[in-house]
Amino acid sequence: MRISELAREAGTTPRALRYYEEQGLLRPARLASGYRHYDPQAVGTVRHIQLLLSAGLNTSAIAEILPCIPDGVTVLAPTCPELLDALAVERARITTSIDRLAAARDVLDRLIQAGPAAGDQS
DNA sequence: ATTCTTACA
């Protein structure tokens, strides 16, 4: 598929996809026309990239992790042992981030006069 | 119509 189709299916923009490529996150093939060509598995890859980016990982960290994620798998099973250390660091940072968000939510809860900070998924 | 690269009021 070409860039616009991948963008649509993965919920992003061609601009972002070119940026990911520039950062070494994607290696699309090139058509004779010069247009980028992505295989269907790229949809899953892009979703992983977005998930990781939203979690605060930088592109270089994602570039290391990505090749450790098997095709089309939703749940990550095997990880590259050499990266466990770096992954633990990212995990800790995410935990810190979650705590920060929870603190912000508490402030809002008190402002909204809402009670339990635990039962609000609706 | 689409995509490509480069660049920035």
Place this chain on the structure above:
DNA sequence: TGTAAGGA
């Protein structure tokens, strides 16, 4: 990241 320019 958006967007414009200038080509293919």
